[in-house]
Amino acid sequence: MAGMALVFAIAFRNLGRNRWRTAIAGAAVAVGVSMCIASFGVMDGMSSDMVRSITEVELGHVEVHAPGFSSRPRLELSFDQAAQRAAIAAATPGVRAVSLRVRGFALASSAHASAGVELVGVDPAREAAESRLDRRVTSGSYLPATPTPWPKAQELSTAERALDEKLTAQAAAAAANEIEALGSGRESPDPPELSRDETRRLLTALSPAPAAPPPILLGDKLARRLGSKVDATVDLMTNDSGGNPVDVVFRVIGVVHTGDGALDGTRAVAHLADVQRLYGLGDRAHELALSLEDASQAREIARSLAREPAFRGLVVKTWQELRPDVVAMVKSNGAFTAIMVAIIFVVAAIGVADTILMAVFERRRELGVLKAVGMRPLAIVLMIATETALLGAGASFVGLGVGVGIDLLLGRYGIPLGGLSGFTLAGASIPPVLHATLTAEGALWPVGLMLLMAILASLWPAAVAARTEPALAMGDR
Amino acid sequence: MTNGMAAPAVATSGLVKTYRQGSVEVRALDGIDLELGAGEFTVLAGPSGSGKTTLLNLIGALARPTSGRVLIAGQDLGTMSAAELARLRREQIGFVFQAYNLLPVLSALENAELVLELQGVTRGECRRRAEAMLRSVGLGQLFGRRPSELSGGQQQRVAVARAIAAARTLVLADEPTANLDSKSAESLLDVMVELNREHALTFLFSSHDPRVVARARRVIHLEDGRIVSDERARP
Ligand SMILES: Nc1ncnc2c1ncn2[C@@H]1O[C@H](COP(=O)(O)OP(=O)(O)OP(=O)(O)O)[C@@H](O)[C@H]1O
Ligand SMILES: [Mg+2]
Numbered sequence: 001m002a003g004m005a006l007v008f009a010i011a012f013r014n015l016g017r018n019r020w021r022t023a024i025a026g027a028a029v030a031v032g033v034s035m036c037i038a039s040f041g042v043m044d045g046m047s048s049d050m051v052r053s054i055t056e057v058e059l060g061h062v063e064v065h066a067p068g069f070s071s072r073p074r075l076e077l078s079f080d081q082a083a084q085r086a087a088i089a090a091a092t093p094g095v096r097a098v099s100l101r102v103r104g105f106a107l108a109s110s111a112h113a114s115a116g117v118e119l120v121g122v123d124p125a126r127e128a129a130e131s132r133l134d135r136r137v138t139s140g141s142y143l144p145a146t147p148t149p150w151p152k153a154q155e156l157s158t159a160e161r162a163l164d165e166k167l168t169a170q171a172a173a174a175a176a177n178e179i180e181a182l183g184s185g186r187e188s189p190d191p192p193e194l195s196r197d198e199t200r201r202l203l204t205a206l207s208p209a210p211a212a213p214p215p216i217l218l219g220d221k222l223a224r225r226l227g228s229k230v231d232a233t234v235d236l237m238t239n240d241s242g243g244n245p246v247d248v249v250f251r252v253i254g255v256v257h258t259g260d261g262a263l264d265g266t267r268a269v270a271h272l273a274d275v276q277r278l279y280g281l282g283d284r285a286h287e288l289a290l291s292l293e294d295a296s297q298a299r300e301i302a303r304s305l306a307r308e309p310a311f312r313g314l315v316v317k318t319w320q321e322l323r324p325d326v327v328a329m330v331k332s333n334g335a336f337t338a339i340m341v342a343i344i345f346v347v348a349a350i351g352v353a354d355t356i357l358m359a360v361f362e363r364r365r366e367l368g369v370l371k372a373v374g375m376r377p378l379a380i381v382l383m384i385a386t387e388t389a390l391l392g393a394g395a396s397f398v399g400l401g402v403g404v405g406i407d408l409l410l411g412r413y414g415i416p417l418g419g420l421s422g423f424t425l426a427g428a429s430i431p432p433v434l435h436a437t438l439t440a441e442g443a444l445w446p447v448g449l450m451l452l453m454a455i456l457a458s459l460w461p462a463a464v465a466a467r468t469e470p471a472l473a474m475g476d477r
Numbered sequence: 478m479t480n481g482m483a484a485p486a487v488a489t490s491g492l493v494k495t496y497r498q499g500s501v502e503v504r505a506l507d508g509i510d511l512e513l514g515a516g517e518f519t520v521l522a523g524p525s526g527s528g529k530t531t532l533l534n535l536i537g538a539l540a541r542p543t544s545g546r547v548l549i550a551g552q553d554l555g556t557m558s559a560a561e562l563a564r565l566r567r568e569q570i571g572f573v574f575q576a577y578n579l580l581p582v583l584s585a586l587e588n589a590e591l592v593l594e595l596q597g598v599t600r601g602e603c604r605r606r607a608e609a610m611l612r613s614v615g616l617g618q619l620f621g622r623r624p625s626e627l628s629g630g631q632q633q634r635v636a637v638a639r640a641i642a643a644a645r646t647l648v649l650a651d652e653p654t655a656n657l658d659s660k661s662a663e664s665l666l667d668v669m670v671e672l673n674r675e676h677a678l679t680f681l682f683s684s685h686d687p688r689v690v691a692r693a694r695r696v697i698h699l700e701d702g703r704i705v706s707d708e709r710a711r712p
Contacts, residue, residue: 003594006587013582369578372539373592373639374567376560470566471539473574474651475530 007379011386014359022391025355029395029450030402032348036341036446037403041410041436043337047330048437051295054326055319057131057258060099060289061298062305064089064316069286075104075241075279079314082285086126088310089288094301099123099130101287102275106238108268112227117268119236121275121285130291133256133269138220140230140254147273148214167199214274215253219264223255230254236268240280248278341446345453353457356388360461367465368472377466384462385455392454396447404443410436484551486647486679487513487536492545494531494702505531507702509545513647513681518673521683522690523699529683530651532699536681537570537649538562550646567595571640573650573682577632579624585611585635586620592643610638614668630661634668641672650682654689666692 015022055061063070064085069077079085086100102121107114124143128134134142213233218226228234230252237247250270258264276282292301298318306316320327360367370380415434492509495502506528513519521529534540535547538554547554549569554562566572571592579588589607598606611620614634624632633653640648653669654662666689673680682689690696698706 003597005600006591006594009587010580010582017582365576365578366580369572369574369580371563372537372566372572373643374563374565374595376563379595469540471534473572473578474534474537474539475575 003375003379007383008386011383012390014363014387015391018359021355021358025352026391026395026398028348028351029392029454030399032344033396033399033446033450034403034406035344036450037400037443038406038410038436039337039340040442040446041403041407041438042415042434043333044439044442045411045435045437047333049435050326050330051319053259054323055291055295057260057263058289059319059322060130061292061295061319062290062302062316063319063322064288064290064305064311064314065286067313067315070315070317070322073103073286075239075281078102078241078281078284078286080282080284082283082288083123085310085314086123086285086288088308089290089305090126092290092301092305092308094293094297095290096293097126097129097291099127099287099289099291100272100285101127101289102272102279102281102284103286104238104275104279106236106268108222108226109235109237110226110228110232113225115222115225116266117222117236118266119238119275119278120267120269121272121278122269123272127269130289133217136256136258137217137254138257140217140252142254143215143217143269143271144253147271147277148210148212150210150274150277151208163198209248210274210277213249213251214270216250217254217256217267217269218252219267220255220257221261221265222267223252225265228252234268236278238278240278242280244280246278246280341449345446345449348450349453349457352388352392352454353460356384356391356458357461357464359387360384360465363465364468365472367468368470371468371470372473380466380468381459381462384465385458388454388458388461389451392451396450396454399450400443400447403446404438407436407438407443410434411438484548485512486515486517486550487511487681488546488548489536490546492532492535492547493543494528494535494540495543504702506535506542509702509704511697511704513679515646515679516673516677517695518670518680518693519682519695519697520690520693521681521697521699522685523683523705524685527699528702529699531702533649533651533681533683536647537572538566567592567643569644569646571642571644571648571678573633573636573640573648573653575652575655577624577629577636577656579632579635579639581624584621584623585616585627585631588624588635589638589642591639596643606642607638610642611635613672614638615664628661630657630665633657633661633665637665637668637672641676641678644678647679647681650680652683652685654684654686659688662686662689 066077066079068074082100086098089095090098100123104119106117106119108117122133122143124134124145128142216234216236218228218234223229226234232252234250234252235247236250237245240246250268256264256267256269258267272285276284290301290305292298298320302316302318305311367380371377414436489509489511492506492511493504494506495504497503509532521532523529531540535542536549538547538549538557541555549565552565554565557565579585580591583591586604586607589611590603593603593606608620611617614637616631616634616638619627619631622631624635627635633656637650637653640650650669654665657665669680669682670692672678684690693710695707695709697704
């Protein structure tokens, strides 16, 4: 179009005519953009802190279980060849570390109190690499690499085998009696005390106690509840995978603090081999937790693992699938920020539209002259839109600089939350200090959107300008 | 340069323009029949409110008449779209306004180039013609000045340069000397008379300044929206 350079020159120079007005409108845009970038930064920072807080303690970015385990963990939902599978998972590209775990429940008793615990058996080296559990030890020390030696199960002697058969027959008879008693209403006699002690003796022979109490880590809240300090012994009672009662004494080697209240109040962590032995699981385990080099690759890596023959029959899930509650929280966090940003933008756009509209009214005669000498209405629209876009672009880039600066500062120093500090929402802890994270999208979206808004906001004044009567140029009114 | 010998530069017939002011209807023009030949230099005279500005607006295609016709070089404005009228203004007509109406953000030279640029004339040609035109109105030294750095007379000369650099048929000027002292007014008139002779453009301008009226070769008197006299000086 003829005169585009002219249109641009007029638009650009018009910005310099009322410097104060331009500066104020520009400041509104710049503040808007920088606030948006900062909000996105803090929101992204908070979300990634939340995600990190859940994925860096126990939850892996990707986890592998037997079908059904993740929704309802049960001892029998285990998989075999656990160590080999862990090694295969660890060798997968993009996987930083893999933890191999056995999970069960037990009743822990100290000299003072007892409490239900979630007993987790881990490979100490793998767990340290995956969840950095070793760094969370607040007193005592971390689990040693080698498990406690447990004596081999003894062969039963002939006498003992006979006793076993006798006890079995007795138990069968007792069961039959009980069924009869149900029919007749008579009370069934308790099995004799003697047979109970004998059963225990036989079990001890079949699964003997370890040579020394195996080491165990306790969550700090749990340790306080049990009144157990480092070096104290804790008695764990549970049922093994065959349903038989087992009872093993552990020694507290350390106390850990993860920051997650639920974990610190219920977790007892021991060597994988000790816990496998306790539950009679052999080489079976319940969980592979994978920590990835890049958390955003969880979906792809989960998909490729699921296709591996080594994981056939197992369920591979991402943390998003395992913790939809946290995903929802991150999403609502984002939605809240987006609403705030939209409000800021609308306010800034109205400010820009108002400024330009004022300028248009002030320059009506000039616009009339341009119309009179034959400038096309479209060229006038373009001229006004260019003026607005230049103002918006200049101010947006200032805002970009300021916003990025704020993000970098907040990334480095953070906003201390004071009294609110360090609370936990569904296991995802809001960190005591909010850190901003700078992302390309978080910085460029507000700039792009603001430019778009500025141009849209210019259309109204531009339309007013384009309709200016050319006759305004004549006379001295 | 005119569009052939047959059509006059400007012709109006039965031109009426009424304005509504609340419930009152003002008849600004009340049946104007007028013909301007190519190259004529004509003054519209008349008291304030007689309709001079209104007539220039209608002839310059800046407003549409209530009734009647305007023809510029034989083209009937009533049959043309807004875009066609804009094009006609851009290509055929030069305007000089009472309030100068230069763009304050452009230099004298850029103001003189404005209409040429809108016409799509190439950069180099724009510059050459605008410079020549500013020199011929006696502003050879002041190309780079902004309007705010020029006197009223100098600004109005830039406006004349802008109008004449681009006009092909007609130059319309509404009281071009009204805001000037008598010396500036005289020299501006000299320039206009000179340019009229040189470029063979048709000039029509309004004034109630008797010295200006005295320089014209044809004087049309308006009163209450009607032509009351139309006199030609002998050449
Ligand atoms: N936009 C308008 N709205 C209403 N009335 C108008 C308008 N423009 C002009 N008029 C009226 O039309 C009549 C003619 O006005 P016009 O401006 O053409 O006179 P003029 O001869 O140019 O006067 P002056 O010498 O004061 O410039 C006047 O009565 C004026 O009040
Ligand atoms: Mg007038």
